[in-house]
Amino acid sequence: MNILGISAYYHDSAAVLIRDGQIIAAAQEERFTRIKHDHDFPHNAIRYCLAEAGIEGEQLDAVTFYDKPILKFVRIMETYFSVAPRGLASFMKAMPLWTRQKLWIPYYIEKGLAGCGVSTKNIYFTQHHESHAASSFYPSPFDEAAVLTMDGVGEWATATIAVGRGNKIEMVKELCFPHSLGLLYSAITYFCGFRVNSGEYKLMGLAPYGSPKYVDRILENLLDLKEDGSFRLDMKYFGYMDGLRMTGPLMDVLLDGSPREPESPITTREMDIAASIQVVTEMIVLKMARYTREITGMKNLCLSGGVALNCVANGRLLREGIFDDIYIQPASGDAGGALGAALLTWYQINDQPRSSNNKDDSMQGSYLGPSFEDDEIEAYLRANNYVARKVEGKDWAREIAGYIANEKVVGLFQGRMEFGPRALGCRSIIGDARSTNMQSTMNLKIKYRESFRPFAPSCLEEKVGEYFDIDRPSPYMLIVADVRKERCLEVEGDNTVVFEEQINQLRSDIPAITHVDYSARIQTVSPKTNKPYYDIIKAFDELTGYGVIINTSFNVRGEPIVCTPEDAYRCFMRTEMDCLVLGSFLLEKSEQPEFVDNANWRNEYQLD
Structure with a gap:
């Protein structure tokens, strides 16, 4: 069927x-x-x-x-x-x-x-x-489990608790519109100058730079939070029920001024607001999870809905040990x-x-999208007179690892495209996690995005415990954990230094993927689900002694992740990437013919 x-x-x-x-x-x-x-x-x-x-x-x-x-x-x-x-x-x-x-x-x-x-x-x-x-x-992988869903809103529900057994799912409890954790987080995303339904992860990445000074104001004014995780929002602060804005004038008073204009400089206020709403979000998620465990009696939990993409909250939920194990849908x-x-x-x-x-x-592995065979890629390269070398077998992974070790930024296009918002090694941009300047290089010269945005590590599954405080695989980049203390470096000064200096401070021996709070959004890589990508990281480990690299999605700001070889080549040539991998073919930027670009290419996409 x-x-x-x-x-x-x-x-x-x-x-x-x-x-x-x-x-x-x-x-x-x-x-x-x-x-x-x-x-x-x-x-x-x-x-x-x-x-x-x-x-x-x-x-x-x-x-x-x-x-x-x-x-x-x-x-x-x-x-x-x-x-x-x-x-x-x-x-x-x-x-x-x-x-x-x-x-x-x-x-x-x-x-x-x-x-x-x-x-x-x-x-x-x-x-x-x-x-x-x-x-x-x-x-x-669970025969039976509690199921917790949280997002903006569906028909009426904004969060639900269910029980899954065998082939049946029974809905047990629901929270209804307009009281919504997803909409609360989106409203603050809007207030901080980011686009709703796409900028929430920026707010999450900004949070560690701030101090949660607004938590009490949020809890005392914006919502009435109960012990079971349910809550009622005070709608006089919000505009999404009766207006064209997510927040109303009273929110300006509560949060010390008007919403930040998109693309304007980020101030300490936005950092503190981001830190505060992240604390409140984790508080609500934990209360919902505890109540879910209490009323279902289940040992395992499944998560989905847009809020389940908040990997900082996911990491906190895992560490609290409310459930024995947690499964999060990668396309939540x-x-x-x-x-x-x-x-x-x-x-x-x-x-x-x-x-x-x-x-x-x-x-x-969420590798469920289109793939392209080498003969299709070769035909595309020949038709356009692009210069490439075909490398196969063990040499393929070794050469790519060599590029990374030499601090080259590599566009990796191989296998089936990922389903969901995360690139997991088939449509990825990869680099050296040991590099002291790779984060700023990738953000400003490759991704064309805000410099504060952190990058995720891809780590050999069997070695994840050597780098991070986590005791299980995280194949879908949906859990944040701390870098192990013995790898961390003492930071000179404190968090009162200016924003740009905080970004560039060295915090560990893998600085390019260590966020300002010494955390990282981890992807563990297994040969069972993506052997080519595993082989690259394994070769890099053999070359450098580090079984971890940077992985970010193969796209620039405002553009979807690449799908085809043509998408990949255009992104490669429009940025300062050094090398491109298309299946078995390796391309170096310096060897390519002149690329005629549309000068207004970024205007083709809606920047977020």
């Missing part, structure tokens, strides 16, 4: 195809259209999934959409009525889109599917948080909802048994 799951029309649209419960293909639409967070119907992602599965559209047995748009419309209408006559401007802006498109989503889904050659009559709709819960529980945002929708159809609607796993998850 072939089942297609889709998410669309809000942000991060995606398609996933499963066959008899096994994930065959998954991809976000943005990777094909090159529009970051593309919300449109995932035509390209669907066509890819069908091609990867080797089937035609009429061979699909079912299609499932990841939420229920009519219920979402009811919530929006009830919200506007509850705040009327306030919110008229927001209402007038939203209603044309709903009446023109979103109320007719079932029709547009059928129309979009027909354009992809799909004619199935079995179209299902699952609830948003059911999709999130299914996306984490069913691929997890709306894109992962497409996966959950498909899995719900297989397990619950069709009542198929779920095989016992107890060891590995079924996400296949």
